[in-house]
Amino acid sequence: MNRPVTVDDVAKHAGVSIGTVSRVINNAPHVSRKARDAVERAIDELAYVPNKTAQSLAGQRRGSVVLAISSDDPGLFANLFFAQVVTGVNAVVEETDLELQLVLAASDRGRARLSRIFKARAADGVMLLALKENDPLSALAESSGLPVVHGGRSLDSEPRFYVDADNRGGARSAVEYLISLGRRRVATITGSQDQHVGVARYLGYREAVVLAGLDDSRVAHGDFSEAGGAAAMTSLLDRFPDLDAVFVASDAMAAGALSVLAARGVQVPDEVAVVGFNDIVTAQHTTPALTTVRQPIDALGREMTRMLLRLIDGDTPTSLILPTTLVRRESA
Amino acid sequence: MNRPVTVDDVAKHAGVSIGTVSRVINNAPHVSRKARDAVERAIDELAYVPNKTAQSLAGQRRGSVVLAISSDDPGLFANLFFAQVVTGVNAVVEETDLELQLVLAASDRGRARLSRIFKARAADGVMLLALKENDPLSALAESSGLPVVHGGRSLDSEPRFYVDADNRGGARSAVEYLISLGRRRVATITGSQDQHVGVARYLGYREAVVLAGLDDSRVAHGDFSEAGGAAAMTSLLDRFPDLDAVFVASDAMAAGALSVLAARGVQVPDEVAVVGFNDIVTAQHTTPALTTVRQPIDALGREMTRMLLRLIDGDTPTSLILPTTLVRRESA
DNA sequence: ATGAAAGCGCTAACAA
DNA sequence: TTGTTAGCGCTTTCAT
Numbered sequence A, B: 001m002n003r004p005v006t007v008d009d010v011a012k013h014a015g016v017s018i019g020t021v022s023r024v025i026n027n028a029p030h031v032s033r034k035a036r037d038a039v040e041r042a043i044d045e046l047a048y049v050p051n052k053t054a055q056s057l058a059g060q061r062r063g064s065v066v067l068a069i070s071s072d073d074p075g076l077f078a079n080l081f082f083a084q085v086v087t088g089v090n091a092v093v094e095e096t097d098l099e100l101q102l103v104l105a106a107s108d109r110g111r112a113r114l115s116r117i118f119k120a121r122a123a124d125g126v127m128l129l130a131l132k133e134n135d136p137l138s139a140l141a142e143s144s145g146l147p148v149v150h151g152g153r154s155l156d157s158e159p160r161f162y163v164d165a166d167n168r169g170g171a172r173s174a175v176e177y178l179i180s181l182g183r184r185r186v187a188t189i190t191g192s193q194d195q196h197v198g199v200a201r202y203l204g205y206r207e208a209v210v211l212a213g214l215d216d217s218r219v220a221h222g223d224f225s226e227a228g229g230a231a232a233m234t235s236l237l238d239r240f241p242d243l244d245a246v247f248v249a250s251d252a253m254a255a256g257a258l259s260v261l262a263a264r265g266v267q268v269p270d271e272v273a274v275v276g277f278n279d280i281v282t283a284q285h286t287t288p289a290l291t292t293v294r295q296p297i298d299a300l301g302r303e304m305t306r307m308l309l310r311l312i313d314g315d316t317p318t319s320l321i322l323p324t325t326l327v328r329r330e331s332a
Numbered sequence C: 001a002t003g004a005a006a007g008c009g010c011t012a013a014c015a016a
Numbered sequence D: 001t002t003g004t005t006a007g008c009g010c011t012t013t014c015a016t
Helices: A007-014 A018-025 A033-046 A052-059 A074-093 A108-119 A136-143 A167-180 A196-211 A226-239 A251-263 A297-312 B007-014 B018-025 B033-046 B052-059 B074-093 B108-119 B136-143 B167-180 B196-211 B226-239 B251-263 B297-312
Strands: A064-069 A099-104 A125-129 A148-151 A162-165 A186-190 A219-221 A245-248 A273-278 A291-294 A320-322 A325-327 B064-069 B099-104 B125-129 B148-151 B162-165 B186-190 B219-221 B245-248 B273-278 B291-294 B320-322 B325-327
Touching: A007 A018, A007 A033, A018 A033, A052 B052, A064 A074, A064 A108, A064 A297, A064 B099, A074 A099, A074 A297, A074 B074, A074 B099, A099 A108, A099 B064, A099 B074, A108 A136, A125 A136, A125 A297, A136 A148, A148 A297, A162 A167, A162 A297, A167 A186, A167 A196, A167 A245, A167 A273, A167 A291, A167 A325, A186 A196, A186 A226, A186 A251, A219 A226, A226 A245, A226 A251, A245 A251, A251 A273, A297 A320, B007 B018, B007 B033, B018 B033, B064 B074, B064 B108, B064 B297, B074 B099, B074 B297, B099 B108, B108 B136, B125 B136, B125 B297, B136 B148, B148 B297, B162 B167, B162 B297, B167 B186, B167 B196, B167 B245, B167 B273, B167 B291, B167 B325, B186 B196, B186 B226, B186 B251, B219 B226, B226 B245, B226 B251, B245 B251, B251 B273, B297 B320
Parallel strands: A064 A099, A064 A125, A125 A148, A148 A162, A162 A320, A186 A219, A186 A245, A245 A273, A273 A291, B064 B099, B064 B125, B125 B148, B148 B162, B162 B320, B186 B219, B186 B245, B245 B273, B273 B291
Antiparallel strands: A099 B099, A291 A325, B291 B325
């Protein structure tokens, strides 16, 4: 393992001072054409690559951003969501010379680790994803003094800087679509009402139904799980045997609902139309294939990252809500 | 933003030299009980956290490992796999004070980034995941001189250090299971034969069939995609109308195969038993639910990381093949 | 426009 | 056992 090439080597090779080399590297002003050329050639010839650690130490910035994920539920959570967010984040990070640090912070141990990262100033900024309600991560991050961007919102407090999908609008347009199909007795299976997404999608449902002058009382509360969806569907069917459509706040719950509907011999979409939310892979494989609301997940990752970069640069970005799209399949 | 606490502060506060402080932090020997206590108290009282960057620079180690992923196919790839590997990796990294750096290296840009990381000695080791055949990443990583661990193998060359699932054994036991069910005309839909997994699973099939004294000629080649699986199933049905079982090298292909079987009115599993591979979420939602081979994905992540840590410590670990398990559902 | 030198906060070698 | 000091490789004043 031969000694790595340093600034001094480059300086020597180019016949200039290390100050000049440094200026060229950070393309600072006050460098003569000649010197710049010489340095650039030296860098090329020696295949010099600056030592990131040294840059960080001298430059007082870490050169890395953290993506912290506060979910321990690989089943529900991982479904493409994770991969897609990371893809989006990576795309933007790639354009910079920052590093992307990943921290799974659902456990105490994970949070402690994150906390050390903050205290040790081991990152220039943080993106927080999949926070739970009253997630300690939020306070932890804010108190660090580092720039923080949230993916999604929470019920307890509106983050200062966030990117979120338009859950309410997505739900509203899903229900409006059902109504446009001629359905008049539209029910909903909600997600957990202690989470922002759950509430937002429920509000979207109500908005559409009430605006259309229809009855918004056909409601069963679920918990985003398939089993919960099945239970809620059963309850709905028992209480409102006349319903002709259901807006379900997640695809997983919709899958559960579809099984119940099938078991009861209810025709989908003929008797009851069903719309889900999320567009997970499974949505294509339910019977019938599920009409659902798709979130722009990689865009979420990209915009979170852009926002964080601006924050790091000292700008004050504005929070963002990204539009969703309705994916029409056979269930409605 | 007040000046962060440094070693000198701690030293002063504890009334010892910075050498002693440093020794305590790295729990080196030659520290008196008394001094250690004093330092520890000072650290507590000042809430001192060492600056990672400075540690790295002085200590000549980066304090981070890279997880590089060479896949751009979020659809196929992301299905839980990604999240589970990361979960496993994170679990082990969490026990150390290393950072986990994520690099998506499917593009030229991503590879270039990785290359800089290597050259800039911006990591202590690398884990390579989801490499394609003849993936340039492999050479890139090896040439860096850093410790490298591969997740999975490739056809072109056996990595020096790898962790892989027992694809061959998993396939073999899946087919043996079919045979134990009384099936005698077992076909297979293979995965891409230019990938190690594809070949390994095919070999496992042959092994089981031939060892049982059965005919191993009922073969159709697929490409791991759902559409490919459907096409292969059609071909199989046309060429071998007598088949009574199919081992399909991936769940996605199995989903495609099941659709074809259903369309042709073939009863599963009564007429034809089907077994898949991977145990993706979708496997539970096919009709009928898919019997499949599950890989220990989070264990893969964990073991890769352990292996890398040992490599970084200068040990010479041995490559690992992790056992798979058969998950019985309704399709066989 | 350029060079010299003082750090950044820590580790490690060497003295004491 | 403890203290001192010289770096790690870079950035950034401050002179020149």
